[in-house]
Amino acid sequence: MIKWYIGILILLLGGVFYFYFSKKPQRELISPVVEQNTWTLIATGDIIPARSVNYKTLTYKDFTWVWKNIAQILQSGDVTVINLESPLLANCPVANDGFTFCGDKRHIEGLEYAGVDVVTLANNHIGNYGIDGIDETVKLLRSHKMDVTGINEEPPIRVVNNIRVGFLAYNDVGAKEEGVSWSDKDTMEKEIQKLRNDVDVLVVSMSWGEEYTATPSVRQKELAHFIIDSGADLILGNHPHWIQPPERYSGKYIMYAHGNTIFDQMWSEETKIGVIGKYTFSGMRLQNVEFIPTYIKDYGQPILLMGAAKEKVLQQFYCY
Numbered sequence: 151m152i153k154w155y156i157g158i159l160i161l162l163l164g165g166v167f168y169f170y171f172s173k174k175p176q177r178e179l180i181s182p183v184v185e186q187n188t189w190t191l192i193a194t195g196d197i198i199p200a201r202s203v204n205y206k207t208l209t210y211k212d213f214t215w216v217w218k219n220i221a222q223i224l225q226s227g228d229v230t231v232i233n234l235e236s237p238l239l240a241n242c243p244v245a246n247d248g249f250t251f252c253g254d255k256r257h258i259e260g261l262e263y264a265g266v267d268v269v270t271l272a273n274n275h276i277g278n279y280g281i282d283g284i285d286e287t288v289k290l291l292r293s294h295k296m297d298v299t300g301i302n303e304e305p306p307i308r309v310v311n312n313i314r315v316g317f318l319a320y321n322d323v324g325a326k327e328e329g330v331s332w333s334d335k336d337t338m339e340k341e342i343q344k345l346r347n348d349v350d351v352l353v354v355s356m357s358w359g360e361e362y363t364a365t366p367s368v369r370q371k372e373l374a375h376f377i378i379d380s381g382a383d384l385i386l387g388n389h390p391h392w393i394q395p396p397e398r399y400s401g402k403y404i405m406y407a408h409g410n411t412i413f414d415q416m417w418s419e420e421t422k423i424g425v426i427g428k429y430t431f432s433g434m435r436l437q438n439v440e441f442i443p444t445y446i447k448d449y450g451q452p453i454l455l456m457g458a459a460k461e462k463v464l465q466q467f468y469c470y
Contacts, residue, residue, distance in 0.1 A: 187433045189311045191353070192227030193386045194220075195393075195408035195424035195444075198275070199253035199260070200236040202246050202414035203450035213259040216412050219453045223426055223442060225265035228310045231317070232266050232411075233355060233388045235275045237283035238290055251275045252283065258294055267308065270319035272300025273357035273389065277327040284329040300331045300355065305345055313434060316349035318342060318382075322358040322373060323389055333358070333373060339380045346381035350434045354382040357389040359407060362420065364466075366394050366406040374404045384429060384436060392420045395467050396439070403429070403436055414449040422446040423455075423463060441467055 199207065199216070207215055214221070224230045235251065242252040261269070269291050276284055288298050297306035300319030307316045318341060322333035331337075333356070346352055354377050359370045366374070366387075374385055378399050385404040387394065394407035409424030416422060425441040443463035444452040455463060 187311050187313070188437065189228040189313065189431050190226070191315075191384075191427075191429040191431070192224055192230040193355075193405070193408060193427040193429065194224070194230075194232045195411035195426075196235050196388050196391065196413055197232045197411055198235045198251060198413040199238070199257040199450075200251035200275075200414075201248070203412060204242065204253045204257075205244055205246055206449050206451075207257070207260075208244060208254065213254075213256045214263040215260075216451045217260045217264040219451065220411070220426065220444060221264045223428075223454075227265070227267075227428070229267045229308055229315060230265050231268045231270065231353070231355065231386065232261070233270045233273060233319075233357065233386075234261075234287075235273045235357075235388075237276055237279050237287040239279060239283060239286055250278045252279055255286075255290055258290055261291075261296065262294055266296055268297045268299065268306060268317050270300045270317070270355040270357075270386075271298060272319035272321040272331045272355065274321060274323040276300075277330055281329045301329055302331050305341070307345075307349055313351060313431070314349045315351045315353060316345045317353050317355070318345060319355035320357070322356065322369070335376060338377065342377065342380040342382055351384070351431065352382050353384045353386060355386045355388070358387060359390045359394065361390055362392055362418075363390055364392055364394060364420075366397075370394075370406055371397070374406070375399055378402045378404070383434075386427070391415060393423060393425055393463070393466060403439065410446060411444060411452055412450055413446065416446065416449055424452065425463065 236253045238255045239252045240255050242254050299317045305318050320331045320333040326332040387406045390407045393409040397404045411424045424444045428440040430438040443455040443460050445455050
């Protein structure tokens, strides 16, 4: 009788352990089907070359400084996407505090060095210097052959290994601003469905959610599902300044927040940590997702986390 009870207990414990450990971190294959035509999209967390980041960069006289430890990863992508949450201006005031963001226009040297291809500007700080600041930033980016999205203009389409990839971006934080694409559902649905007809893969970047929270809000989930249902293939989220884990929905992938990649929020561990997302496609199918953890040092420069520190961050990545 005792052996019988022990046997039942072992079976129950085995089931518990299987359930727990079978939840795989999102470094695994999403689709078992492998095609020849593979390509990779790299996406960062928030990039904010303002305040102390701007001050430090000017002090070091090196506009590639903040990118040096992550540039090789960003350069490895077939297309690299960032969320630039600060206008880049010729006459940006140098400041270490405040919430009106701008960076020196010479930060474009860093973006070029890192191999940035697509810049999303739909966020709550790109308009800190008004429509003139947005226009100056857009002109600067385009003069360096970078595509821009999230500015109420025709979305860019890039051809990667004969795959047409379209990019949209929307802001859901603060108030609607001139020159910034806003998260109005009717507008989003119409624009997504229009672009869907012209591309093979449709990527939507979102600035959304509540700052300093580790899980997506009800509003984020509602918007994410709506965007996927409207025709998007992949959602790249940012703004909370903390990492938020991903979700698979209707066969598509939602990354709610990549955390901070370049910013000066040194006052907590959570705001110093981010992930670079490496999204590998086989043709039009998302094949694999890998997250590369980063950690901000010296008020702006990310380093790559290794060993136990890296694994600790990766344990957060379980799909809902």
